[in-house]
Structures are given as C-alpha cells and as structure tokens.
Amino acid sequence: MTLSVVSSYLPIPLDRGDPVRVAMVLRALAQVPDCTLLVVRRPDTTADQEEQLREMLHPMRVRTFEATPFRYDRLGPPGRYSQALTSGLPPWVRSRYSADLHDELRRRDGAAIALGEAAGAYVHGTGLRWHWDKANVLAASVRQEIEAAGDLTYRLRARYLTAVSTRFERRALASCATVSVTSADEAERLRRHHDRAATFVLPSCVPLPSGHQPRPQERELVWLGSFAYEPNLTGLRRFLAEGWPALARAGYTLTLIGSGLTAPVRAELDRHPGVRVRGYVEDLRGALANARAGVVPLWSGAGVKLKTLTLLAHAVPVFTTAVGAEGVPASPAVRIAADPTAMAAELLATTSTALDTMAAEATRLVGQEFSEDRFAERLRTALAADGYLAERGATGAEPAR
Template sequence: MNGDILFLAHRLPFPPDRGDKIRSHHVLKALAAIAPVHVGCLAETPEDFDYEAELAAIAASHCMPRRTKPVSLAGMEALVRREPVSLSAFRSPELGRWVEHTLATRHIAAIYVFSGQMGQFVPAGYKGRLVVDLVDVDSAKFEAYALERSGPRGWIDAREARLLRQVEAGLASRAAATLLVSEAEAELLRSRVGREHVIVPLANGIDCVAYDPGIVTPHPELAADGPHFVFTGQMDYAPNVDAVQRFAQNILPHIRKVDPAACFHIVGRAPTADVLRLGEGSGVRVWGAVPDVRPFLAGATMVVAPLTIARGVQNKVLEAMAMARCVIASREAATGIDARHGRDWVVAESDKAFVTTALHLLARPAEREDIARAARAFVLGTLGWQATTADLPALLGYTKAKRDAA
C-alpha cells in the first residue's frame, strides 16, 4: 500500500506519562516508521503546547486545538443530540475542518483512530483502511460505575454505558480491525457487538530501558526506614481514587497494627479532595504531580494496585514490574497480564488477602526480592514496545517491504 496515515487521538501523545498517553505515544512512533503520519489530537492544558515541537518533529502535519468545553455544556449537548457525553466533550469544529482538509489534500491510505471518541471525525464516505484502537471497552466501565452509584449519577453512567455500546458497535462494523489492549477485552467486545467483526488484541508494552532500576536512584524519603507502599496513577480518575481509598482506609491500618512505621505513598497528578483528605491520616502521604515516578517505584518496598474497577492492562503495574518491584495486585488490576501468581507478582482477592500478603512479604525480604527479580524478567521477555507493535503494518495494510524501506 502507498499513502500516508492519519492518526487521531483524544489527547496529545506527549509526554508519555499516563496510561493512555503512553500507549498513543508508542503507537504513533510505530506508525511514523511505516509511512508519513498526520496527527490530529486535542490539548487539555496550556502545558501541552510545550510539547508541540516534539509532535511536529514526528508528524508530517498536525492539528492540536485546545479542548475547553465545560463538562456541563458537554452534558447538555449530549442530551440534545442523544449521544454519549464522551463524544460531545471531545467534539472540535477546528479539528473536524482540519481532518476534512487533510483528507482532501493528502493521499491518506489509512486512518488510525485512538480511543472511541475520535471516531466521530472519520467521514462516513471514507474509502481507505480504518483501524480503531478502543484500548478498553469503555461501555463496560460505565456499566460498572452505574452499578455502584445511585441517583442522578447512576442514571448518567447507565446512559453513557448504553450509548457508548452503540458507538463501539458502529465503529467495529466500519473498521478493518478493532484493537483492544488484551485478549480478555477483545473477547468482551466480540460478545457485545458480534463475532463477524475483526477484533484483535494489541497489548501494551513497556519502555524497559527507561524503567530500569539500575539507572534510577530511589527518592530520598523512600530510602529511609519503611516499609513503603506505593501507588501511582492519575488521581482524579475514579477507579484510582477508589483504589487508594481502599488501601488507606481498609488495608493500611491493619498493616500498621503490626508495623507502625508502614507508610502509603500516593503518587500522581490532580489528586481530588477525597484523595488529599487521605493524607491527613496516619501513615499516608499524598505527593500529587511529580517530575518522575521512577524514584518512587525504585524506593518502594512494595507497589500496590488494589483496583476494583479496571479495564484492559494497567501500565502502572507493568512499570512497577519493569522496575523490579514486588507488586500486590487485585484480580481486576491483574487482568490481561500473563504473569504467574507467586512468582512474578502476587494477586490478592480481598482486603484481608492484601493485609495477609503484605505482612507475609514484609517478614520475608528474600522472597520479596525473588518476586521483584522475576517481575522484571517477565516484562523484559514479553512486553517491549517493538514486539507489541510489530503487527501494525499488516493491520494497516502496509507490506513488510514498505515498512523496511521506511
């Protein structure tokens, strides 16, 4: 196949410092190695424009308007248009005009849609190859929210789930291939939209060079006496908020009864008021945004991922494993990672299991270090980005010869 690629993402793929941006960043790099790539994405903060030069360096052309629509306005538009709030929130007339112009003036052989919200920018009459990377089945996530919440919020989440399910089905029917982050997510989508569509996994990878414990110095405050439990993630994301509340309120107090020095470190940007309040409790430190999470991982006695709602593969878990940390994960956070329980990590099914596992491993540092070494070996052997994106040329319709020439 000859021609360029149009890449549409709901967020700027720079810097690769949160789950979705890590994936979009490495996918973009892989696409740029196949053919010239034109990038349409949305900026969310003024700081995003500090990275526009990095985007321009990899893209043949790009458009990055600022997303400024308030959630309240997006909600009202969604009600009027009978569509998911997610679509209304990411609609941009400026980006839409740029897509139309790019398709009219460039030979775009393939479009790669990153995240379902961006499918709205693909014209109905587009005749080239369309690949849609949903990453996760978002409709299932909102279904889970709706079951946990009552009143107006529960109704909003149930509505979003129902309408997103329709969007996902429509995109799967249009796409030459629909990608999900794991086989489990792919099978979930097949069960919801039909098995006649091409729905395949594209696993997340990890930058094992950057996430190398040999090149990172532990944060000074975690190098002191511990033990130190660490959670990393975007801290205005509801599943992450629920996870740190669970650990701080239901798990840590029982650990501190045995080891009063135990400390829980919550590391990640935009902590909500509920998360900040956790920092008022004994043994909890809320760090907020940090320049680099790796020193916190390097200093962790253990990394915990006690999520109760989790879609796809958790980058936070892969990063901790690559940094040779002993990870205790919930069953939900373990989804899509084929590591072995008890060898590469430990999966805990309940609050009691988290407490029991943590105390067991605190008392057995040699066993903990064995798990940490096995974790890095597992990631090194199976989850490099070059390996996980190797099938993209074929999925987009480009031959191996074209890729090698590029």
C-alpha cells in the same frame, strides 16, 4: 499509502495510562512513510510540549488542532450534556472533539488509525479505511461504574453514561474495518457486547526506565494511578478502609502518586496514618526507587493496566487483584488477592527475600513480554497484514483469542 493517525489529546505529558499507550503506538509508527498525526491539544498544552512531541516522532508529520468549545458551556453540565447527547457523543468524548480536525479528515484519503476511545468520534463521514485501537471496551467498563455507584445521583449518571457510551461505541465500530484491543479478556468483552471479533490483540507495554537504580526500603509501599479515574479512587478508598489499618499498625508507609489530584481528595487521603500524598510526578524513577512493593487495588476497569506494568518496569513487586493483573501472565512478580484484607495479609506474610525475587522477576517479565520493541513489532506486523502499511514488518503480532 497515505496513513492518518488520530489522537483526541496530545500524549505529552505521560501523566496517565492512555497517553503512555498512545505515545507507544506513535513511536512505533514514526518511521512509516507518508504518515501524519492529527492530534487535539489539551487545554493546558504548551508550545514546548508540542515541540517535544515533534522531536520524539521525527520524521512523522504532526498537525495540532484545538477542541471545539461547547456552544452552551456557560450553562455548565446541563449545557454540555445536552449538546453531547445531540451529537451522539459521551460528554467526555465531546470535550476532546475538534470539528476542524474532522473536516481535515474528510479531505484526506487512504487509511487511518484512531487511537483510544474518544478518537472513535472521527470515523464517520470520511472516505478513509479505519482501524480503531481501543484501550478498553466502553460498553463493559462504564457498566462497571453502575455497580460501584454509592448513591442515587451517581448511579443515574452512570446509567446515562453507559447508554450513551455503548451507543457511541457501537456506531463507531460499524464504520471501522478493523479493531484491536489490549487483552484476550477485552476481545471477549468486544464479542459479548458488540458481537464483533477483535482483529488482533495488542497488549499495552511500557519502556524499561533508563538509569533507574532501585533502593528499596523495608515497609515502604506505593500506589500509582490517576486520581481523576473513578475506579482507581474507589479501589484506593476500599483498600485504605479495609486493608490499610493492619499495615499501618505494622509500621508500613504508603505513598500515593498520580495525576488529577484535587484539594478535597488530598485532604481526605491525608487523614489516613502512614499515607503520604505526592500527586503527579514527572520522573517516576526517583519516586519509585525506595518502594519495596506496589499495591494496585482495583475491582473494576478493563484491559492491561499501565500502572501495573509501570511498577513492574521499575522493579517494584505488585500486590493486586485479578482486575489489576488482567493481561499479565502468571508471574512470581505479581501476587493476586480477592479483597483488601487478603491483600494486606499477603503483604505482611511476604519475606524480604521473597520480595527481592519478585523484584528481579518484575523487570525480566516487562523486558521479555511488554517491551517497546515487542510492542512495535506486534503492531507493525498486524497493521501490515491488514493492509495499513505498505510493507510487512517483523513477525510477532498476537492474534485475537
């Protein structure tokens, strides 16, 4: 069977959660016979990064494509938004769309897997049998941004994106034979918003970092996430305003790590006492080695959070919210608080001995429940059961609930 796998962006570098999940899926499928990856280059993708991807996925065939430029890009957002609306795609999906890649898919037969939300743009007009692996249910996640909007302009933009994203998602789902989501909560959102049952649940996973040597320092905290993702930045700002003052007075420091940092955001965050803004770090092992605990202050967002799993994989105890812990089994490695004040109080009350216990449990949890081997086993078994792979692999796919 011919299998086409589609990603709307090259998953290297692993600079945020979505590329981590895409890379995990691709590594799990790398040895599948007659499998081809069709992927859109990012604007700053280099030849070295393409070669790195090919080496990582050998012997899988890899074909790269350029995104199709907006026809009216010179007009700025009005030109991009109008063209995106005409094409039925959210603007951020249209910015990753390649007409050449879509044409190639129309010439192919067999089965196909769309990785991530933007890849849903390719499921129409082909003769392929599609599976859509979704990081989140757009109809639910973008609607949360309306509730978080602080001013009228942002609220109107959020309403527009909610409408166009929900319509795009519903149309793409109608052309997909099967669909997977990252958590049981996401499966319920898919049912509630689209009256569609998830074919299976595939929790996001992260590899345990090879050679990582934790050297936790007392009162050193860390935040990890993309600064370009609005729910991350909104949650961080709320934590800094409401929870951080008590921790700063107690002598804590907080290091902020992640991609998408702009100069204005850096200047804003630098004003908080005890906060160190690092931005993107390619190798997290050194950056997280001294962290005593991590904070994941999220009050919106969907699915299993790669930032939470990444911290746990590096033996960093996590203090978060119910949103930040979605899809993670109840564990001593994770403490959940309802608001920033409660999160800060929980941190201040946790002893050094308790943090040591949490750190040990963190790596055990990831190794047993969220390992790369377990992810690959679940994925290949589920895809084989649904007819996308010629032979059934190891057992262990987690059914939708």
